[in-house]
Amino acid sequence: MPEVDTHPLDTARRLAESGDLDGAATIFTALAADPAEPDRAQAAVGLAVVLQERGDVAGARAAARTALVTGHPEFAAQAACLLARSFEREDLPDQARAAWQAALGVGNPAYLPLAHMALARLAEGRQEAEEALRAALATAHPEIASHAAQGLAELLMEEGEAGEAAEVLLEALSVAEVADVSRLRVLLGIAHLELACAEFAGAVEEGGEAETGALAIELLARTLPLRGRDEDAEQVWRYGLDSPDERLAEDVRLRLNRGA
Structure with a gap:
């Protein structure tokens, strides 16, 4: 029985999975270069991954940018993440921040938690970090909301804002299937201890x-x-x-x- 023709994109993926990176790159390159190709964004992401594995960082970034400018809700977001991680690996925080911001700009909800947490990690100041952590918490992602709340609560307690820290932790605990509940509860207890100390001290002073x-x-x-x-x-x-x-x-x- 004759073999059914497959789309070049599928062929390129199979080649990449089998280790034929050169063959995969050739097909991905042709597809990504065609503005009329409906799978151009996906092909460009595939090319970026293949070139990254081959050690061609500049080529991988160029391919990722090709995917990014398509604005595709899935593959443009993937491309922005690939770019951001590439810049982070080379300790280029400004470029990494711009790429994570681009990921946010695509607007795919699946990538927002990751991007917000990355921007918190790369923040240039405390206020910027707090804003990114609040945005990550607001996504209500079970794992990322937990990490964001922990980081934000610790920052707030360092600033003497134990009451606000407690509110943040309670918000995280209200997220469905939130991760690391025990750690959140421990931090909530610490926040309450800080509040208690403030009240006791106030009573002493009065x-x-x-x-x-x-x-x-x-x-x-x-x-x-x-x-x-x-x-x-x-x-x-x-x-x-x-x-x-x-x-x-x-x-x-x-x-x-x-x-x-």
Whole structure:
């Protein structure tokens, strides 16, 4: 039985899979060079991959750009990602950022989470990183939203924005089938500890009756070590013990000795 004719694109793919990169490149090149070829974008991506495997970085980038300018929702996005990764491998962050932005510009939802996370990784400043992480979280991709929330929450807590960090983590935990739930919950607990420390410290600063003040001092002093702030905890105890309010100082002394 005679063999059924196959599309050159399929032939090129089979050649590439069998290791005949030169043969595949020849076919992909011809298809990618024809503006009227309906599979031009796909062929250009195939050519970019083959040339990359052959070590022809410049040729691979040229082929990827050919696919990118077609605006094809799938293969233009793939081409932008290929370009971006190629630039990242050579430590060319400006070009990589531009390529990831191009991936966003194609508008294919499947590539948005990856592009936003890459832009967060390549961000030139904290604000730019936060914006990219928020955009990645907003995609609600189970894995990428989790990573974005973790990175964003850590940045926010470094800035003293524990409440906002908690909101970010809760948003991530609401994503269907979100990855790394245990890590998200640990970070949420840490954010709550930071909030608790701020509230306890506020209570100490406001003063008030001795029993409440001593309780706030104890809670703050016992919570701070959970955040690795042992020296701060010692200062809080000392603040209470040295208080001119004798009732407060005695209550703090009792609380300190009770936990010894």
